[in-house]
Amino acid sequence: xxxxxxxxxxxxxxxxxxxxxxxxxxxxxxxxxxxxxxxxxxxxxxxxxxxxxxxxxxxxxxxxxxxxxxxxxxxxxxxxxxxxxxxxxxxxxxxxxxxxxxxxxxxxxxxxxxxxxxxxxxxxxxxxxxxxxxxxxxxxxxxxxxxxxxxxxxxxxxxxxxxxxxxxxxxxxxxxxxxxxxxxxxxxxxxxxxxxxxxxxxxxxxxxxxxxxxxxxxxxxxxxxxxxxxxxxxxxxxxxxxxxxxxxxxxxxxxxxxxxxxxxxxxxxxxxxxxxxxxxxxxxxxxxxxxxxxxxxxxxxxxxxxx
Ligand code: AMP
Numbered sequence: 001x002x003x004x005x006x007x008x009x010x011x012x013x014x015x016x017x018x019x020x021x022x023x024x025x026x027x028x029x030x031x032x033x034x035x036x037x038x039x040x041x042x043x044x045x046x047x048x049x050x051x052x053x054x055x056x057x058x059x060x061x062x063x064x065x066x067x068x069x070x071x072x073x074x075x076x077x078x079x080x081x082x083x084x085x086x087x088x089x090x091x092x093x094x095x096x097x098x099x100x101x102x103x104x105x106x107x108x109x110x111x112x113x114x115x116x117x118x119x120x121x122x123x124x125x126x127x128x129x130x131x132x133x134x135x136x137x138x139x140x141x142x143x144x145x146x147x148x149x150x151x152x153x154x155x156x157x158x159x160x161x162x163x164x165x166x167x168x169x170x171x172x173x174x175x176x177x178x179x180x181x182x183x184x185x186x187x188x189x190x191x192x193x194x195x196x197x198x199x200x201x202x203x204x205x206x207x208x209x210x211x212x213x214x215x216x217x218x219x220x221x222x223x224x225x226x227x228x229x230x231x232x233x234x235x236x237x238x239x240x241x242x243x244x245x246x247x248x249x250x251x252x253x254x255x256x257x258x259x260x261x262x263x264x265x266x267x268x269x270x271x272x273x274x275x276x277x278x279x280x281x282x283x284x285x286x287x288x289x290x291x292x293x294x295x296x297x298x299x300x301x302x303x304x305x306x307x
Pocket of ligand 1: 028029030099232233234235236238
């Protein structure tokens with residue numbers, strides 16, 4: 001097996017998801033699942049995660065058959081991480097119904113030997129102390145991106161601040177950006193993140209898209225509007241999977257590459273939300289990304305440069 005050039009460390013889960021239209025239990029989920037099902041279309045991807053002994057063989061096959069490398073997927077005695085969430089009628093706000101860490105409570109991420117020199121690394125949302133441990137196992141990655149959430153901002157700020165100078169991009173949503181930085185203005189929030197050592201702030205705004213802010217550039221990517229959103233679970237992770245996957249595919253982190261990658265992330269997230277669970281991502285291919293990307297350029301294009 002060749003070494004993946006993109007490694008994601010995160011959760012593999014069984015989700016219970018409720019919307020007004022439907023409710024499903026034990027749907028394959030988790031941040032590493034959504035990320036890798038999007039990124040594997042663009043770059044060879046490996047997962048570092050833990051599952052319980054209840055994890056179904058069919059779900060392992062689903063990932064493996066899509067080319068996701070599972071050398072870093074550890075099985076521990078006990079139950080797989082479970083998360084439950086309910087969406088409001090507009091599929092905008094989400095309430096967490098339960099979080100059962102199960103085997104994820106003792107997650108001690110181990111990068112297999114073949115993953116340690118991966119040039120692109122994504123640390124999905126988990127304990128920043130463990131995110132630091134993962135970085136200590138890597139041998140000089142070219143680009144590290146990291147996700148976080150309010151739980152860690154409130155409970156593990158010190159290790160999170162230690163992480164910031166060691167990563168290239170921080171992914172967070174607008175309320176988390178405010179919690180971390182104290183700034184409601186996204187540009188000032190990004191400047192705070194840059195002053196603390198991370199050059200690229202990727203601020204997600206849900207149905208309103210995302211803003212990517214570096215010292216020299218601001219990229220605004222609107223969401224790809226769809227008539228048929230059925231489940232927003234995994235939108236953030238599949239956005240990150242598309243974006244970091246595109247950077248790894250291009251092997252380029254220049255401002256132009258970041259712009260294209262942000263658009264690709266928007267497209268992979270748009271496919272994710274069209275079906276309940278990760279089903280549409282599992283059938284995604286490069287042609288589908290390219291096709292929607294062409295429509296997206298048309299939508300955001302303004303023909304005249306002067307007024
Ligand atoms: P997103 O909608 O992009 O925020 O991702 C949702 C996914 O994250 C779901 O599939 C959950 O299984 C997973 N998830 C939810 N809470 C946590 C948590 N505390 N740690 C790790 N993964 C989580």
